[in-house]
Amino acid sequence: xxxxxxxxxxxxxxxxxxxxxxxxxxxxxxxxxxxxxxxxxxxxxxxxxxxxxxxxxxxxxxxxxxxxxxxxxxxxxxxxxxxxxxxxxxxxxxxxxxxxxxxxxxxxxxxxxxxxxxxxxxxxxxxxxxxxxxxxxxxxxxxxxxxxxxxxxxxxxxxxxxxxxxxxxxxxxxxxxxxxxxxxxxxxxxxxxxxxxxxxxxxxxxxxxxxxxxxxxxxxxxxxxxxxxxxxxxxxxxxxxxxxxxxxxxxxxxxxxxxxxxxxxxxxxxxxxxxxxxxxxxxxxxxxxxxxxxxx
Amino acid sequence: xxxxxxxxxxxxxxxxxxxxxxxxxxxxxxxxxxxxxxxxxxxxxxxxxxxxxxxxxxxxxxxxxxxxxxxxxxxxxxxxxxxxxxxxxxxxxxxxxxxxxxxxxxxxxxxxxxxxxxxxxxxxxxxxxxxxxxxxxxxxxxxxxxxxxxxxxxxxxxxxxxxxxxxxxxxxxxxxxxxxxxxxxxxxxxxxxxxxxxxxxxxxxxxxxxxxxxxxxxxxxxxxxxxxxxxxxxxxxxxxxxxxxxxxxxxxxxxxxxxxxxxxxxxxxxxxxxxxxxxxxxxxxxxxxxxxxxxxxxxx
Numbered sequence: 386x387x388x389x390x391x392x393x394x395x396x397x398x399x400x401x402x403x404x405x406x407x408x409x410x411x412x413x414x415x416x417x418x419x420x421x422x423x424x425x426x427x428x429x430x431x432x433x434x435x436x437x438x439x440x441x442x443x444x445x446x447x448x449x450x451x452x453x454x455x456x457x458x459x460x461x462x463x464x465x466x467x468x469x470x471x472x473x474x475x476x477x478x479x480x481x482x483x484x485x486x487x488x489x490x491x492x493x494x495x496x497x498x499x500x501x502x503x504x505x506x507x508x509x510x511x512x513x514x515x516x517x518x519x520x521x522x523x524x525x526x527x528x529x530x531x532x533x534x535x536x537x538x539x540x541x542x543x544x545x546x547x548x549x550x551x552x553x554x555x556x557x558x559x560x561x562x563x564x565x566x567x568x569x570x571x572x573x574x575x576x577x578x579x580x581x582x583x584x585x586x587x588x589x590x591x592x593x594x595x596x597x598x599x600x601x602x603x604x605x606x607x608x609x610x611x612x613x614x615x616x617x618x619x620x621x622x623x624x625x626x627x628x629x630x631x632x633x634x635x636x637x638x639x640x641x642x643x644x645x646x647x648x649x650x651x652x653x654x655x656x657x658x659x660x661x662x663x664x665x666x667x668x669x670x671x672x673x674x675x676x677x678x679x680x681x
Numbered sequence: 682x683x684x685x686x687x688x689x690x691x692x693x694x695x696x697x698x699x700x701x702x703x704x705x706x707x708x709x710x711x712x713x714x715x716x717x718x719x720x721x722x723x724x725x726x727x728x729x730x731x732x733x734x735x736x737x738x739x740x741x742x743x744x745x746x747x748x749x750x751x752x753x754x755x756x757x758x759x760x761x762x763x764x765x766x767x768x769x770x771x772x773x774x775x776x777x778x779x780x781x782x783x784x785x786x787x788x789x790x791x792x793x794x795x796x797x798x799x800x801x802x803x804x805x806x807x808x809x810x811x812x813x814x815x816x817x818x819x820x821x822x823x824x825x826x827x828x829x830x831x832x833x834x835x836x837x838x839x840x841x842x843x844x845x846x847x848x849x850x851x852x853x854x855x856x857x858x859x860x861x862x863x864x865x866x867x868x869x870x871x872x873x874x875x876x877x878x879x880x881x882x883x884x885x886x887x888x889x890x891x892x893x894x895x896x897x898x899x900x901x902x903x904x905x906x907x908x909x910x911x912x913x914x915x916x917x918x919x920x921x922x923x924x925x926x927x928x929x930x931x932x933x934x935x936x937x938x939x940x941x942x943x944x945x946x947x948x949x950x951x952x953x954x955x956x957x958x959x960x961x962x963x964x965x966x967x968x969x970x971x972x973x974x975x976x977x978x979x980x981x
Contacts, residue, residue: 411779412863414872419775423787426768430839431794434805437815441808480714487711491704499712501955505719507894508947508954510901512921513940516928517722520729520937527721552718584699613798616903616921620928633800633904640804640908645813652801659796666796667789 438656441649453650462632463654465543469631470611473550477607481558482600488559489566503559506552511616518549519621541623546631549617554607561603565596568677598673605669609662613655726944730937741927741935742942749915750923750939753831757906757919758899761838765895769846770888774880776847777854778862788851794843802840803908806833829911834919837905842895849891850884856965857883886961890954897950901943 442450453459487493488500506514522529522540529540539545569592577587615633623629630638632655639648698704730738741747772791776784794802808814810827820827827833861883865875881888903921910917912926920939927936 412866413778413859413875414866415876416775416779416781419771420779420781423768423772423775423791426771427787427790430836430843431790434809434840435793435797437808438801438805480711483707484711484715487708490698491708493708497955499715501951502715502719504951504954505723505947508897508901508950509723510897510903510921510940510943510947512903512924513726513901513943513947514722516924516936516940517725517729520933521721521725527725528717548718552722555718609796613796613801614904615798615800615907620925633798636800636804637908640807645808645811648804649808652798652804655798655801659798659801663789663793663796667785 435656438649438652441646442653445646445650449646450650453647454654458626458630459632459635459651461627462630462635465546465629466612466632469543469546469550470608470614473547473554473611474604474608476547476551477554477558478600478604481555481603481607482562482596484555485559485562485566489563503556506554506556511553511614512620514552515549515617515620518545518552518617522548522621540621541629543622543629545621545623546618546629549621550611550614553614553617554611557606557610558600558603561599561606562596565599565673565677569595595676598669598676602666602669602673605662605666609659609666612658612662723944723947726937726940729933730941732937733934737934738938738941741932741938744935746915746918747923747935747939750918750920751942753834753917754900754919756831757835757838758896760835761842761899762892762896764839765842765846766888766892768843769848769850769891769895772847773850773854773884774876776851778859791847792844794840795848797840799841799902799904800908803837803905806836806840806909810836828909829913829917831917833909834906834917837909838899838902841902841905842899845895845898846888846891849887849894853884853887853961853965854880883964886957886964890957890961893950893953893957897947900946 445453484503488496488503519540520526522532522545524530524533524538524540526540529538532539539548573591573595574587577591578584582590613633615631615637618631619634622631622634624634632651636648636651636655639645639651699707730741775781776788776791807828810816810820810833812821812828814828816827827836861879862875865879866872870878900919901921902919903925906919907922907925910919910922912918912922914926918926920943924936924939924943927933927939
């Protein structure tokens, strides 16, 4: 392989005509090798196994498929999963922006530490987050024992699911908004102030529009992650059918009853939704790049 | 005139920040939110693990099942991370260094495992290799176990950690461009030499950053692994699954003791990540400050 690439390399320099049929203009060797390996590995790890899911669905008739994905218990799980994910992403949108703002614009002791800590949900395994949040919010936990006398119970309720999903999604918003805020040109804000805008007006009319694409990207990423989340949620949710049972848990439940076809049908619904969310995120990121690249 | 000017400047400066009380309130809210949602859960892991003293904590870790879970977790990460490392470098090389049709689509496909629910990730391997799956009968005939065995756990882990390294490297290598590699090739280096002596030193911190995140996820993955593992004690339990079993058996101290190992891993990950990120930024800044080798043609 080394010989082949070096031959291609020398060819590219001395005699472009011999550099290979595929890419006469490419100076760097290794395109065929790396692209080939990427496609091969992508196929065996991701694409072929995912296609197994699609093919398995075809063993169902349309009626069976529809019955599996629209059973009342499954419908309730969609409502819960998407509702809780949306609420959590919304909370993350607000507080993620606030944290990114504070980290970029202000100086305070321990800022580096706080900045590093934002990524904790990326690094802490979800099962650990799950049992730890449950321990905090249970009636004898640090937070639970404060809330219980007030009549608020969060653990083993849908509200607990939202809390777990807030934990999981927070870094997405902070980490997408932070670099955009760092790159924002202060001159624009100075100009706005010179033209008589109040600070709040500057924020809503100048700063907010420039970070909206990043903010929405972070929101969509947090939402997408929350929809598929399993590990942190099942410990805190209580997992009552119709009330606090998330869609991934429905799939697990069907698998445990050897209902592979039913599990696959619900999984396909989740997969299609992930695809759509991925496309939305890609479109938002493209918008963000255009936004950043546009002349000010 | 000049007094007027400086007043305008002062006003403009003031216009880019907030009144002190606003600043302190915002900082306080942000810190309180992080304390509540990030610090407390982390602290609770250690507090619960040490609730009955250090002896009980060690007792929880000394169980043979815990030890086999630790071993399995290490083996899984040792296989999954290098596999995704090789893939990540290859994918980043072809996506960042070349222009070709379908590049955007390929990048999307590389990111795909991030948006697939871990439970679905586990399910697809059950459908491939499970008893009723595509290869199930063949595997059974040859007495090979993938699902409810170690290979399935490794496969599911590889899937969920698939994009981590590629994703770190692609933007980094795109930002660095091809100039240095092209120079090496023109000076007669082979492709491998160029990679080892030119590209690798440039991307090493980004690479480390990707590896460390990939490793954290590989060791901590729960949903996907839980579907394919079969939860056989002492055989197919990784640390997160071990934590779940203990927790469901109300062995709280032992569960949190095992969880504390993963929490420590998370903390180490954050430290290395912070260092790697810092070095990476410095490297990028140094690259940006280098004088251009070739003066750009006028008008560009």
